[in-house]
Amino acid sequence: MKHFIIIASCSLLLLFNGCGTARIADYQPASPSISERMAQQSGVEVALDPFVERARTDKYFDIDAIANGIAILHVRVVNKTANQTFLVKKEGFQLLRNGAGGLTGDGKKIERSSPAGQVMGVVGMGALMGLVGAAMVSNATEVQRNFTSKEMGDQTLSPDESMEGFIYFAPLNHGEDWTRAAAVKIKLAETKTRQIIELNVPLSQ
Amino acid sequence: MKFTRLIIQSLLAVLALTLAGGCGITMSQVSVQQSPLTGGRVLPHRAVLVLNQELADYKHGFHLVGGTDVYPIGSALQDYARNVTGRSFQQVDVVPSEEKAASLTSDDLILIPRAVKSDTSFGHGKFTITLVVEWTAKNRASQNTVWLKTITANASEKMGSAFTTLKHRRMLFQKAFDDLSPQTYKAFQEAPEFRGNQL
Numbered sequence: 001m002k003h004f005i006i007i008a009s010c011s012l013l014l015l016f017n018g019c020g021t022a023r024i025a026d027y028q029p030a031s032p033s034i035s036e037r038m039a040q041q042s043g044v045e046v047a048l049d050p051f052v053e054r055a056r057t058d059k060y061f062d063i064d065a066i067a068n069g070i071a072i073l074h075v076r077v078v079n080k081t082a083n084q085t086f087l088v089k090k091e092g093f094q095l096l097r098n099g100a101g102g103l104t105g106d107g108k109k110i111e112r113s114s115p116a117g118q119v120m121g122v123v124g125m126g127a128l129m130g131l132v133g134a135a136m137v138s139n140a141t142e143v144q145r146n147f148t149s150k151e152m153g154d155q156t157l158s159p160d161e162s163m164e165g166f167i168y169f170a171p172l173n174h175g176e177d178w179t180r181a182a183a184v185k186i187k188l189a190e191t192k193t194r195q196i197i198e199l200n201v202p203l204s205q
Numbered sequence: 206m207k208f209t210r211l212i213i214q215s216l217l218a219v220l221a222l223t224l225a226g227g228c229g230i231t232m233s234q235v236s237v238q239q240s241p242l243t244g245g246r247v248l249p250h251r252a253v254l255v256l257n258q259e260l261a262d263y264k265h266g267f268h269l270v271g272g273t274d275v276y277p278i279g280s281a282l283q284d285y286a287r288n289v290t291g292r293s294f295q296q297v298d299v300v301p302s303e304e305k306a307a308s309l310t311s312d313d314l315i316l317i318p319r320a321v322k323s324d325t326s327f328g329h330g331k332f333t334i335t336l337v338v339e340w341t342a343k344n345r346a347s348q349n350t351v352w353l354k355t356i357t358a359n360a361s362e363k364m365g366s367a368f369t370t371l372k373h374r375r376m377l378f379q380k381a382f383d384d385l386s387p388q389t390y391k392a393f394q395e396a397p398e399f400r401g402n403q404l
Contacts, residue, residue, distance in 0.1 A: 023329070085398065087350060141268050142326035142333070149335040153321075153355020158397050191351060 024062045024146045029074065029164065036076075039186075039201045043081035044157075046186055048201050049074040050179045051166075060150070062143050071095065071120075071169035071178045075152055077188075078162040085191045088163060089154040092187040095120040095169045097178065120169045156191060179203040229272030232371075235265075235378045237281045239288040240386035245394040249402050251296040253312040253345065255303055256283050263320040265336075267374065269327070278320075278378065282338070285382055285389075286318045293393040307345060313404060314351075315343040321355065325377070332374065333361045336381045340389065342396075344404045352398045358385035 029049070036049045051057050051072040057065035065072050073095075077088055096119055152165025172178050183202045190197070261279040290297045294314070300306050306315045321337040335357060342352040360380035365373040393399060 085351075087353060139328070141324070142328055145324040145326040145333060145335050148322055148324045148337065149357060149359055151337075153337065153357060154339060154353055155355055156350070156353045156398075191349060194349070 024142065025059050027060045027074070027150060027166075029076070037201050037203060039199045040080075041199045042197045043079065043084065044086060044188060044197060044199070045078040045080060046199050046201060047076040047078075048184055048203065049076075050203055052177060052179055061146060062139070066172075066177070067175055069170055069172040069174045069176075071172055073167050073169070073184070074164065075167055076162065076164040077157060079157040079159055081159050083159055085159070086157045086197075087154075087189040087191055088157050090122040090152060090167050092189075093122050093167055094185045095178070095182060096185055097182045122167045123170050229274065231264075231275040232277070234280045235276050235278045235375065237284070237379045237382045239284055240383055242289065242292045242386060242390040245293065245390060248294050248393065248399045250294050250314045250399060250404070251298075251312040252290060252294040252314040252316050253298045253300055253306040253309050254286060254290050255301070255306050255315060255317045256286060256299055257302055257317075260286070260318060260320060265323045265325070265334075265378075267325050274374075276374070276378070278323075281378065281382060282318070282320055285386055286316075289386055289389045289393065290316055293390060307348065309345070313345055314399075315345050317341045317343070327364060331361050331363050332377050333359065334377050334381045335359050336385060338385060338389070340392070342398070351404050352396050354392045354396070356385060356388050356392060358382070358388060360384050 035052075036047045038045065038047045040046075051060070051074065052066060054064050054066065057063060057072060061072065063070075073093075075093070077086075079086055147166075147168065150166045152163070152167050155163055157163055169178070181204055183200055183204075186199045186201065188197050188199075189195070260282050263277070263279045263282055265276045265278050267274040267276060287297070287299065294316075296312070297316075298309060298312060300309070303315065303317065306312075317340070319339045319341070321339050323334065323336045325332055325334045327333070336359075337355060337357050339355045340353065341350055343349060344351050358381050360377060360383070362373050362377035362380055364370055398404065
């Protein structure tokens with residue numbers, strides 16, 4: 001009887017610990033992805049791939065990101081200059097929605113201001129924690145850890161170097177296509193001169 | 206009746222096992238053995254390493270079913286920082302703040318490590334940890350950032366039983382630093398900014 005209780009308890013504990021939690025897939029970007037948008041400025045190339053399809057966010061993040069109000073963006077930056085180094089920080093990426101920042105869907109500047117426009121900065125994983133709906137504690141911890149491990153880290157980019165990773169914007173309206181009439185504004189600093197270069201990448205097709 | 210009693214006893218046993226796992230407790234400082242780092246060359250810079258209070262106080266939250274266990278890993282992070290810089294640069298002085306570093310005119314490079322975040326997950330009978338550390342290198346004279354790199358270390362370790370889980374969690378930290386140290390060493394070695402005498 002005693003043994004049975006111990007075995008039952010251990011089994012229950014293992015169940016709570018989430019034996020059913022599947023390992024989330026590593027992301028190997030197809031080069032170039034069909035949904036990728038690119039821009040180039042002063043020898044720096046930026047490619048952005050918004051993750052709006054449920055199948056992809058399920059596979060690589062184990063959540064329906066759109067339904068949870070989280071925007072996931074894959075970023076790839078290439079320094080094609082011969083002798084300049086750039087500082088690439090997540091805080092240099094802004095999501096401009098509904099014409100905010102005077103951008104149209106094709107990236108051309110517009111003169112009128114847009115009252116409905118919205119500028120969003122990147123959020124870290126800590127801020128996303130409460131937004132992720134996961135059924136079990138074990139699953140929630142794995143979803144969060146996976147977001148952290150895939151997040152793009154700040155770094156300097158030397159000549160001929162490239163970097164990639166994911167950045168996140170939240171909170172969004174649940175279920176909303178956040179790429180519609182949206183663009184991403186990117187600011188990078190050259191390390192020697194501290195000169196800022198700006199790129200605008202429209203996300204709408 | 207007998208069945209209900211069994212269920213209650215089982216749940217109490219689960220509770221006891223969960224508590225035995227150490228949920229919601231602040232643990233003692235984590236200490237790790239530093240990785241032997243070889244194969245690279247000594248970079249021609251006199252560096253000053255900033256080990257500030259923020260790094261010393263860094264704690265990892267181990268989220269579990271019954272709560273969060275807190276593991277102070279500041280000492281391990283400081284030992285790791287001393288190890289990777291000591292094996293990479295010609296000379297390394299250690300100071301507690303950037304202000305102190307700026308005043309050391311004999312050095313040309315300031316190195317600042319920062320623990321950005323860490324997360325653990327559990328499932329399939331194992332713990333997995335992700336530890337993110339950012340390194341900033343500044344030209345001491347100009348205070349310009351010349352190099353910045355974010356290192357993400359990952360490691361897994363089996364969870365063990367209620368009686369061995371604490372030991373396995375310590376092993377998990379060891380594995381995380383075993384991944385972090387060579388990655389950092391490699392990043393220093395490969396940075397073109399550190400190769401020449403001039404920053």
